[in-house]
Amino acid sequence: MLLRACALAAAAGFAVLALQAGISKMAIESESPRFLEPASFLDPANARLIYALGRARGPYIDSAEQCRLYQRASRLNPNDAAVAGSMASACLTAMEIGVARGAIERTLEMDPTTPRHRWLAVTIYCVAGQSDLMLRQLRTLLELDPSYAPSAFRVVAAAGGDEVLRNTQWMPAANQPRLRLMLATHLAGQRDFPSAAALWDQAVQAGKPPALADVRPYLDLLVAGGQAEQAVRVWQQLQALGTVPSDAAQPASAVFNGDFEREPVAAPFDWRLAPHKGVWVYFDASSAWSGRRSLRADFTTEENPECELAAQFVPVRPSRAYRLLAYARSSAITSDSGPRLRVTDPDCPACSPVETETTTGDTAWRPVEARFTTGPGQHFARIALWRHRSRTFPTRITGRFWLDAVSLRPET
Numbered sequence: 091m092l093l094r095a096c097a098l099a100a101a102a103g104f105a106v107l108a109l110q111a112g113i114s115k116m117a118i119e120s121e122s123p124r125f126l127e128p129a130s131f132l133d134p135a136n137a138r139l140i141y142a143l144g145r146a147r148g149p150y151i152d153s154a155e156q157c158r159l160y161q162r163a164s165r166l167n168p169n170d171a172a173v174a175g176s177m178a179s180a181c182l183t184a185m186e187i188g189v190a191r192g193a194i195e196r197t198l199e200m201d202p203t204t205p206r207h208r209w210l211a212v213t214i215y216c217v218a219g220q221s222d223l224m225l226r227q228l229r230t231l232l233e234l235d236p237s238y239a240p241s242a243f244r245v246v247a248a249a250g251g252d253e254v255l256r257n258t259q260w261m262p263a264a265n266q267p268r269l270r271l272m273l274a275t276h277l278a279g280q281r282d283f284p285s286a287a288a289l290w291d292q293a294v295q296a297g298k299p300p301a302l303a304d305v306r307p308y309l310d311l312l313v314a315g316g317q318a319e320q321a322v323r324v325w326q327q328l329q330a331l332g333t334v335p336s337d338a339a340q341p342a343s344a345v346f347n348g349d350f351e352r353e354p355v356a357a358p359f360d361w362r363l364a365p366h367k368g369v370w371v372y373f374d375a376s377s378a379w380s381g382r383r384s385l386r387a388d389f390t391t392e393e394n395p396e397c398e399l400a401a402q403f404v405p406v407r408p409s410r411a412y413r414l415l416a417y418a419r420s421s422a423i424t425s426d427s428g429p430r431l432r433v434t435d436p437d438c439p440a441c442s443p444v445e446t447e448t449t450t451g452d453t454a455w456r457p458v459e460a461r462f463t464t465g466p467g468q469h470f471a472r473i474a475l476w477r478h479r480s481r482t483f484p485t486r487i488t489g490r491f492w493l494d495a496v497s498l499r500p501e502t
Contacts, residue, residue, distance in 0.1 A: 140166060141173050153183035164193070171201035175210065182214055190214050205235040212245060221249050229262040236265045239272040256285055258292075267296040271304050278311040287320050299331040306357050313358045313403050316437060318469030322405045325359050334360075343497035344404045345473065348416075349381045350494065358403045361385070366397040371475075379417035379455045379494035385475070387429060387491045394485035399429070401474035403436070404498055406464050411501035414446065414473065415459045416493055423450045423489035425480045431496070432476040433460060435468050445476070449491060461501070473498065 140163040147156065160177035167173060178193035194211045201207055208231035215224035228242050247255045254260065256277070261269050274289035290308065293300060305328060312321035328334040334355060337346050346359050350373050354361040365371045368391025378384040387399050406412065416431055428450040434443045446458040464471065475493060479485070 136166070138163075138167075141170075141176070145176070153180050154186070157181040157184045157186055157189065160193075161189070168196070169200065171197050171204075171207075174200065175204075175207050178210055178214065182210070182217065185217075187214065187218050191218060203234060205231055205238060208234065209238060209241070212242070216245055216249050224249060225260045228260065232269060233262040233264045236268055236272070239269055240276060243273060243276045252282075258289075267293045267298055267300065268304055271300055271308065275308040275311065278308055278315065278317075281315060283312070283315060283317050283320065290320075290324065294327055294331065299333045300328075302328070302333050302355055302357065305333065309358050313436075313470060316469065318405055321358070325357075342499055344406065344471075345496050345498050346402065346404075348496035350378075350383045350385045351381050359405075361400050361402050363400050364398055366395055366399060367391065368393060369395070369397060369399060371399045374492065377419070377492050379419075381494075384492045384494035386493075387475070389423070389487045389489050389491070391488070392486050394425075394479050394487065395477065396479040397477050398432075399475045399477070401472060404471045404473055406468060406471045406498075407500070408464055408468050409466050411461065411463045412471070412498055413459060413461050413501055414444075414496075414498050415457060416446070416496040417455050418449045418453070418458050418494075419455045419492045420449045420451060420453045421490045422452060423487065423491060425485065425487035425489075426450060426482045427478045427480040427487070428489075429475055429477045429491045429493070431458065431460065431493075432474045433462055434472045434474070435465055436470055436472045437468065438465060441465070448478075455492075455494075471498070 140159060147159070157177065157180040160173060160180050163173050164170070164177050174193050174197040178190045178197060181187075181190040181193060191214055194207065194214050197207050198211060208227055211227045212224050212231060215221075215227060224245070228246070231238055232242060243255060246260065255273075258266075258270060258273065261273075270289045270293040274286040274293065277283075277286040277289065286308070305324070309321060309324060312324065325334070329336045334357070335352055347354065347361060350361070353373070354363065356362055363371045368389065370386075370388040370390070372386055373383050374386035375383050377386075385400060414431060414433060418429075420428060426448075428448045430448045431446045432443050433445070435441045444460045444462040446460045449458065473496070477487070480487065
């Protein structure tokens with residue numbers, strides 16, 4: 091009889107435990123405080139349940155209360171890196187820095203390779219004013235994931251000043267060329283072009299060709315900042331390193347890839363295509379003035395857009411006369427305002443653009459040209475394929491246009 095009573099009691103206990111586990115599981119899967127809160131009273135020693143409650147209640151409670159919930163979950167399961175990391179974040183927000191520091195250090199012991207945990211450690215040590223520990227975490231973080239570099243630069247500058255930032259000794263040995271290039275881009279964005287140029291030189295001295303995706307933001311900033319000499323120098327080095335193909339087809343022309351034989355690399359000194367609604371812009375192998383390909387624009391719209399379809403920056407010399415020459419053809423361009431080439435001074439918005447004549451109707455390949463003189467301080471010209479809005483009925487435009495052999499040469 092006693093044995094049977096014990097068996098029944100044990101069975102009842104197991105049933106209660108099974109019911110408790112089932113309720114906790116359902117509550118965790120619901121991710122709703124409405125179910126998690128009562129379940130936490132039934133199963134107060136379930137670390138996963140308390141952790142889920144902290145996550146679910148986060149938007150509705152202050153960070154101090156969330157910090158306490160995560161502390162409770164961490165005490166129940168001290169070997170869970172996710173719990174410790176969440177505790178570090180919540181306690182940092184609550185400005186309980188000592189608790190946050192202890193939590194992140196335990197997190198890194200359990201999970202040393204997750205970048206977001208390293209970044210949280212950087213933030214905690216920065217707030218705590220422990221710059222040496224912060225820099226140590228930054229080194230490891232940038233070894234794991236260089237994409238954190240822009241955020242890292244801001245933290246280093248805020249904590250240690252620009253001098254510490256420029257002193258690259260805090261960087262890891264791994265990923266050095268790429269990190270120096272990313273720092274050059276950051277400094278160029280701050281208009282510290284001399285320091286950026288020095289870092290660029292250090293990056294290319296490594297001998298490994300940099301990825302164009304890493305260089306493109308630096309080039310864009312140089313052009314936008316009017317740093318013509320350095321921008322051209324960087325572009326030429328990219329060609330020498332093989333990152334960008336050399337343009338031997340028109341050696342005397344300042345226009346890069348003016349024959350459209352190569353796919354554009356979407357850098358300032360190459361074509362950047364900008365398709366418009368109802369206008370397709372692409373490189374076409376079906377028709378060319380010379381070589382294999384041309385630039386083609388298909389107008390399929392029933393509208394009357396004013397649009398720029400392709401453009402590139404071209405280095406020029408101040409106070410110099412230039413001749414822009416290209417070859418164009420069209421098929422069934424219905425508007426009296428067809429595409430044309432347009433030259434502007436990017437540093438002088440008030441200066442009037444120089445344009446070639448428009449191309450409309452049906453035309454065979456023919457030359458289009460424009461002559462202009464650069465300003466006394468001009469170092470770049472911007473060449474664009476442009477279409478003005480028509481003011482003559484019918485205003486809509488359809489048809490096809492081709493452009494080839496674009497060149498810009500100084501007048502003799």
